[in-house]
Amino acid sequence: MTKPNTIDASITPIGSLEVLSQFEVSKLKQAGENGLYELFRRCVLAILNTGSDSDNAKTILQNYPDFRIDIVQQDRGIRLNLYNAPADAFVDGAMITSTREMVFAALRDIVWTESERKNDLSEQASGSAITDYVFHFLRNAKMLLPGQQPNLVVCWGGHSINEVEYEYTKEVGHELGLRRLDICTGCGPGAMKGPMKGATISHAKQRILNARYIGLTEPAIITAEAPNPIVNDLAILPDIEKRLEAFVRLGHGIIIFPGGPGTAEELLYILGILLHPDNKEIPFPLILTGPKEAADYFKQLHEFIAQTLGYQAQQKYKIIVDDPIAAAREMTTGMQLVTDYRRKAADAYHFNWKLHIDPIFQEPFHATHDNMAKLNLHKNAPVHLLAADLRRAFSGIVAGNVKEQGINLIEEKGPFEIHGDPEILQPLDNLLEAFVAQKRMKLPGSAYVPCYKVIA
Known part of the structure; x- marks a missing residue:
């Protein structure tokens, strides 16, 4: 070499x-x-x-x-x-x-x-202590801009996407930028770079000189997925759970593009939060979108949500296929609902304090063979708690795919084992097999070797 x-x-x-x-x-x-x-x-x-x-x-x-x-x-x-x-x-x-x-x-x-x-937050802390930590972290990074109306769109999606999907993320980003919306992503390549790249052109057209391209990551992810050069505000949160909370506290709406296990993890995270009864009245626009070639991807993801979390979860998002303008318009409409709600509720524009996040979504999950095998993937679990453990399953797969510690564990002990009810595991296995077939697990290169086994 x-x-x-x-x-x-x-x-x-x-x-x-x-x-x-x-x-x-x-x-x-x-x-x-x-x-x-x-x-x-x-x-x-x-x-x-x-x-x-x-x-x-x-x-x-x-x-x-x-x-x-x-x-x-x-x-x-x-x-x-x-x-x-x-x-x-x-x-x-x-x-x-x-x-x-x-x-x-x-x-x-x-x-x-x-x-x-470090002395203010223990490993076991959760609830308001974690939220307070995330607030101070973002404030120290100068990412909280009081007084600015809601305009920050979080874009999630895979780092390993094909050229057609990547070009589509740029088109959506361009339409968002034309509507004077800023972009926040996981800061890496693929669907994390495309929306930012598209928005740079439309922000220039609109003569917006202070546009924000925020990247939120964490140490194990950034070492595997280098940040893209468009990011002009970078924050490295201590772990994936605080990173995810930073996304939903800082952002005003979310667009999800095609992706792999990391994207599924993010979708399950936000669905689990929106499904909590305390968040029933809080507007949070959530849009799944991609080119026409990704229609089957969204169909399978939609079916997976139906089979695991049910109809109620499906009502928390909209799927828009092959229409960047419609996706941007839908997000703009959602932003207005967010603005109206926060003004009425006297909530801050720059940090979503009222959104309730259950401690199970805040507690750090360490992807070990023992922890992966103990996940509570059972049909009788409360829907938001099932979403939390499904999120952890995908988080473990991400760790085994790209994070150094996870890769070392797989090399030492073999694949993670995922146990649970067949009614949950069969849809999960089907979705994971589709990700492998569509080359969504890792960047193109050598053949993918699964870091997991689904065992009903």
Whole structure:
């Protein structure tokens, strides 16, 4: 294998952490040296690999074993010295501006925020404590803009989609941008990049100079799926559950494009929340859309929801096939309902405080063989709790597909086993087999080897 080109460089903050006291710099340096360095190194390496055609965290780390970072304290603030960094992140020796911004966003989130808040939140915390944590995290990242009317559309979808589906996400993003809506995604490639790319053109047409392209991720995901360069606001949440809560607290509506297990996880997460009785009256536009070639995909996903969560869950979303304008108009109409409700309820525009999130959706789920085997996938479970455990099943599959820890567990112990009622597991198995057949599990390349077994 050809050794990748590398470069040594020294960079100072841009976008985050530009103005710091000597005491703050000292704390940052100390935190980076006391246990968080390796996590920071991995996230920065992923950011420097923006545009990579790999979705395997282990492979990216193995390609740059000698990459390291020195956090340097100086009177003017902080400096990062990078050694053996991927050369593609630089132009004539200077780091690309968007990449530099994201590097310091990673420093802010992983080192600064974690060192500031680690004593305020235990692993077992849930409910209002988690929501408060997410609020402070987003506020520290300067993502909360009080006074601005609801206009942020969260776009979910697969990182491994075909060219037709990718072009469709760009068309939808273009129509959203023409209606002056901003975009928030998981920040990676595929359906996370397309809407942002489409919106950049329409925002330029509308002469919108302060458009937001927000990327929300977490350490295990960003190391496998490098952020796309359009992102101008990046936040790296501590785990997938806080990342998902950040999406629904920050966003005002959601569009879901075709995808694989990660997209199914996201759909089940928002459905489980919207199905909770306390959220019955809260408007939250949810649209599933894709090109005509994806019609069968949405049909199968719709049937899966019917067979597992039932008719009530199907009423929480609309499916719009091959019509970007209709999807954007539907979202615009939904945004107005959100605005009217929040004004009437005296709820904040910038953070969805009134949405109730059951603790089962907030508790971190660690994808181990034991935890995957214990999932409560039974027909007699309350519908929102069944949605929670189905979400966890897909989360585990994502971990086994692309996250380093999950990949290592599969290599050591074999596939995860998923148990439950046949009435739940058969539709689940059918959907997963369709994802494999449609190459939605990982980026194109070698043949997919399942990291799971569905056992009725």
